[in-house]
Amino acid sequence: MHFDDGQIPAEYAKHIRRKSLYIIAGLFLTVAVFISSIGMGPVSISAPEVLTTLFGNTISKRFDLIIWNIRLPQALTALAAGAGLSVSGAVMQAILRNPLGSPFTLGISHAAAFGAAVSVMILDFGTMASSNVGAVTINSPYLTTAVAFSFSLIATFAIIGISRLRRATPEVMVLSGVALGALFTAGTMFLQYFADDVQLAxxxxxxxGDVARATWTELGIISAVSLIAYIWFTLNRWNFNAIEAGDETAKGLGVKVERVRLTGMLLASLVTSVIVSFLGIIGFVGLVCPHMVRRMIGDDYRFLLPGSCILGAVLLLTADTAARLMLAPNVLPVSVLTAFLGAPIFIWLIIRGNK
Amino acid sequence: MMNLKVNGLNFNYNGIPVLDGINFCVDKGELLAILGPNGAGKTTLLKCLNAIHKPQHGSVLIGERDVFKLSSDDIAKLLGYVPQRVEPSRLSVFDAVLMGRKPHIKWRVRNHDICIVDAALKRLSLNHLSLRFIDQLSGGELQKVSIARALVQEPEVLLLDEPTSSLDLKNQLEILRTVRSIVKGHNVSAIMTMHDLNTAMRYADKFIFLKNGTIFGCGNAKCVTPEIIQNVYGVEVEVEQRNGCPVIHPVEDLNVIDHNHSHSHNHSHENEAIHNQ
Incomplete structure (x- = not known):
């Protein structure tokens, strides 16, 4: 079969340009939020001063210390974790063909948190002290992540299993996620019950979930894992589009649906596990960000993946900055704020239906 | 000229035989309708042809190429599949059809791909909808998008699973007319499963009657006789010629039914659950 009388329609070119523009605007927004976030805090630093320090020129020892040791790692962690969680949510929504899918709603975050708790408390891969920052010091980040990932796999396989049942509607899947989340939270509570008071605190x-506690090594691991996953996700962007149109359509287009589904879930769970074991549970970012992007530029994964990444990063950084400043001098962990903002949006998504 | 040839196809689902000893062939420019009662294995057969189901025995040849020995991308370049159901999403019509170029796209979409999509949209008169989201389309329009997607795969054979099952009469006729004109115009083949015998008779060149997973009869319109329909469907019918087109209608006296509620047909439904998986 051959078609040779086609041309590039101007309006389609415009349609693609408009989506690309959103992505580019998002990138600029990220940079702007990033610089102003580093500037904000008990010690206010102006944008030019932030930039000068970031480019390696010393303005004052104090600014160097604040930026390089406190604010920069925190801001970068917020960007990496936001991007990782959001893109994982977007991918889970495609491969489970479920608009309510995300690491948090499917219980995968809770499973990873339980795994990390087991590794720190029982397997002794971390030390605990009731100091204010860094209550838990993870001595073996790789092992802790591995244990967290193993437990997240239990939730992942349960979810994949349930998704294979014929009538696994979005609601059924989310309820399963609630059950899994409750199960693993109970596991964590069990550990807490037998902890001494220092450990308990x-x-x-x-x-x-708090992005302030990541070390540079942990930030490196989060970024590396998220980047690798993101590259694989991008290579599969057409496969995700096809799977969203239905398994049969996808198979007819030569997509190895089972393989993409399994690998995609495993990678998304891995990203979640790494983030959760270092930062704790940060809910709703993976659910809400992809949906906001879908509203703006549609379900096309060529744009949804970078869009979710950027919006996830910007939103988590904004939320974290707000959480730092809102109740100053008290510093809130960002997960409290994402839950306050995310929960109403989640309920709205359920009420509005699946479309 | 022969295009697709099926040799001794056998397919078991969890050890239960679904298809047994299927042989047939389709020429270029020919429209084949797979007919038969619910649960006869029509959809399963269609999915075996492009290896969505992997048959245990037999081969499907397109020209010289053995479909079961090709990569999944190469299969998608030879056979375009239009499933019975498509999940609508927030994807523009143009992008939804562009997805059909997936087997051809290496890394990024080339201008060539976009031109092909544009041509296919024009061919199906969908170009005025090209930037509409597919979750805003009617059933008929969505079905056309699905067909356009299969067309831009530039296949040798189109496979359509009940292309008209959820459409009203006008859309049914329009879709089948379009499929037929593409098959004739581009000299490709189309294989479709169908329920409605009369629309099948009207648009297809060749028919296969499937019963309990085997071919009960095969041939052109002349082979569609009251005997074969009685045997395959268990329904008594008359075949009448009307404007050169055979028309089938059941021989059934409604007055008798109205007075005899206990009368019932004994269709075989035993395989239905399996085929609908």
């Missing part, structure tokens, strides 16, 4: 503090 530490683990409670640690289960709040």
């Amino acid at each position: 530490a683990i409670v503090f640690w289960t709040f």
Whole structure:
């Protein structure tokens, strides 16, 4: 079969340009939020001063210390974690063909958190102290991540299994996620019950999702894993589009649906596990960000993936900055704020239906 | 000229035989309708042809190429599949059809791909909808998008699973007319499963009657006789010629039914659950 009388329609070119423009605007917004976030805090630093320091020129020892040791790692962690969680949510929504899919709603975050708690408390891969920042110091980040990932796999396979049942509607899947989340939260509570008071304080503090506690090494691991996953996701962007149109359509287009689904879920769970084991549970970012992007530029994964990445990064950084400043001098963990903002949007998504 | 040839196809689903010893061939420019009662294995057969289901025995040849020995991308370049159901999403019509170029796209979409999509949209008169989201389309329009997607795969054979099952009469006729004109115009083949015998008779060149997973009869319109329909469907019918087109209608006296509620047909439904998987 051959078609040779086609041309590039101007309006389609415009349609693609408009979407690309959103992405580019998002990138600029990220940079702007990034610079102003680093500038904001108990010590206010102006944007030019932030830039000068970031380019390696010393303005004052104090600014160097604040930016390089405190604000920069925190801001970068917020960007990386936001991007990772959001893109994982977008991918889970495609491969489970479920608009309510995300690491948090499917219970995968809770499973990873339980795994990390097991590794720190029982397997002794971390030390605990009731100091304010860094209640839990993870001594073996790789092992902790591995244990968190193993537990997240239990939730992942349960979800994949349930998604294979014929009538696994979005609601059924989310309810399964609630059940899994409750199960693993109970596991974490069990550990808490047998903890001594220092450990208890530490683990409670640690289960709040907070981007302030990541070290440079941990930030490196989060970024590397998210980047690798993102590259694989991008290579599969057409496969995700096809799977969203239905398994049969996808198979007819030569997509190896089972393989893409399994690999995609595993990678998304891995990203979640890494983030959760270092930062704790940060909910709703993976659910809400992809949906906001879908509203703006549609379901096309060629744009949805970079869009979710950028919006996730910007939103988590904004939320984190707000959480730092809102109740100053108290610093809120960002997960409290994402839950306050995300929960109403989640309910709205359920009420509005699946479209 | 022969285009697709099926040799001794056998397919078991969890050890239960679904298709047994299927042989047939389709020429270029020919429209084949697979007919038969619910659960006869029509959809399963269609999915075996492009290896969505992997048959245990037999081969499907397109020209010289053995479909089961090709990569999944190469299969998608030879056979375009239009499933019975498509999930609508927030994708523009143009992008939804562009998805059909997936087997051809290496890394990025080339201008050539976009031109092909444009041509296919014009061919199906969908170009005025090209930037509409597919979750805003009617059933008929969505079905056309699905067909356009299969066309831009530039296949040798189109496979359509009940292309008209959820459409009203006008859309049914329009879709089948379009499929037929593409088959004739581009000299490709189309294989479709169908329920409605009369629309099948009207648009297809060749028919296969499937019963309990085997071919019960095969041939052109002349082979569609009251005997074969009685045997395959268990329904007594008359075949009448009307404007050169055979028309089938059941021989059934409604007055008798109205007075005899206990009368019932004994269709075989035993395989239905399997085929609908």
